[in-house]
Amino acid sequence: MSKIILTGDRPTGRLHVGHYVGSLKRRVELQNSGAFDKIFIMIADAQALTDNAEHPEKVRQNIIEVALDYLSCGLDPAKSTLFIQSQIPELCELSFYYMNLVTVSRLQRNPTVKSEIQMRNFETSIPVGFFTYPISQAADITAFKATTVPVGEDQLPMIEQTREIVRKFNSVYGDTLIEPDVLLPDNKACLRLPGIDGKAKMSKSLGNCIYLSDTEADVRQKIMSMFTDPNHLKVSDPGQVEGNPVFIYLDAFCRDEHFAEFCPDYQNLDEMKAHYTRGGLGDVKVKKFLNNVIQSELAPIRERRKEFEKDIPAVYDILKKGSEVAREAAAATLADVKSAMKINYFDDLELIQSQSEKFKN
Ligand code: TRP
Numbered sequence: 001m002s003k004i005i006l007t008g009d010r011p012t013g014r015l016h017v018g019h020y021v022g023s024l025k026r027r028v029e030l031q032n033s034g035a036f037d038k039i040f041i042m043i044a045d046a047q048a049l050t051d052n053a054e055h056p057e058k059v060r061q062n063i064i065e066v067a068l069d070y071l072s073c074g075l076d077p078a079k080s081t082l083f084i085q086s087q088i089p090e091l092c093e094l095s096f097y098y099m100n101l102v103t104v105s106r107l108q109r110n111p112t113v114k115s116e117i118q119m120r121n122f123e124t125s126i127p128v129g130f131f132t133y134p135i136s137q138a139a140d141i142t143a144f145k146a147t148t149v150p151v152g153e154d155q156l157p158m159i160e161q162t163r164e165i166v167r168k169f170n171s172v173y174g175d176t177l178i179e180p181d182v183l184l185p186d187n188k189a190c191l192r193l194p195g196i197d198g199k200a201k202m203s204k205s206l207g208n209c210i211y212l213s214d215t216e217a218d219v220r221q222k223i224m225s226m227f228t229d230p231n232h233l234k235v236s237d238p239g240q241v242e243g244n245p246v247f248i249y250l251d252a253f254c255r256d257e258h259f260a261e262f263c264p265d266y267q268n269l270d271e272m273k274a275h276y277t278r279g280g281l282g283d284v285k286v287k288k289f290l291n292n293v294i295q296s297e298l299a300p301i302r303e304r305r306k307e308f309e310k311d312i313p314a315v316y317d318i319l320k321k322g323s324e325v326a327r328e329a330a331a332a333t334l335a336d337v338k339s340a341m342k343i344n345y346f347d348d349l350e351l352i353q354s355q356s357e358k359f360k361n
Helices: 017-033 045-049 056-074 090-101 104-109 111-120 135-142 153-172 216-226 245-253 255-262 268-276 283-309 312-341 348-356
Strands: 005-010 038-043 080-083 149-152 181-183
Touching: 005 017, 005 181, 005 312, 017 038, 017 056, 017 255, 017 283, 038 245, 038 312, 045 056, 045 135, 056 080, 056 312, 080 181, 080 312, 090 135, 090 153, 090 245, 090 255, 104 111, 111 135, 111 153, 135 153, 149 153, 153 268, 153 312, 216 283, 245 268, 245 283, 255 283, 268 283, 283 312, 312 348
Parallel strands: 005 038, 005 149, 038 080, 149 181
Antiparallel strands: none
């Protein structure tokens, strides 16, 4: 069986370092590992519209931002198919049939939908499209016969819902769809990077993100203003590393080589953490180190972005070509689905034959 990746992001803003450590970096590694037969990376504009119906311009503007973030991180259109969800109408058709396989109460129990409804204060005014987006996400994944879906842990309930739809479809209509596996980031700290203010999640509305496209000065300023251990007032005070965003970021980003290069007082992060914990290590020194580490990671990304920004029509062309390739793949799956459901009437010669027998006498 072919190994196929499908994953994507909603284009509601520029991508940030949480996206990077949580999934982008891994995607590039997977792409370059050569272990996959096909890789589809989708800009999920239709999904973004499920809770942005009144802000289509926001979605429209951010498609190019996300595409630039993808390309600058090293996703390569020669190896991965980059495409735009709304350009694949087959996904809507698949969703329409999958909707019959899912109950309202099952959707209501989906933990991601539940918490998103709370976060957005939808209460009694939940858009139907938003409510059913897990079904559309199942269409995204199955349309490409994805075996592997690399995402952050917040997407786990979506993949579980997809697997249920696949099992249900296959049991009703016969083996047709592939049950995908989720691939979570391997570094625990990457599962979810907190905001620079220490809040649980980086989010544009909270203004606590470090963006991949931030300038060097912006990144430095954001890191130097990061929340740390509020009880670590004097350098000599013992500090806490657990739950301290600066150390969570270091867990996600730093490698032993970074110490040799930027902070030779320590061999590795454990030594630095031990010093911070017993007291005598100031936040400024740790933040300066973190800044060096993150800047060294972001500098090549920023450089590549500048190059792609010089030819924006070429970036749209990459998405257009990718969307054509993606559409072909989705159309093939839709044909399989329709024939499994026996709603491919005009190709079903047996049906036409037997119906004509029936009406003969
Ligand atoms: N729900 C994902 C997000 O919010 C985006 C997405 C849409 C996706 N369809 C997908 C991710 C299919 C993985 C697979 O970022």
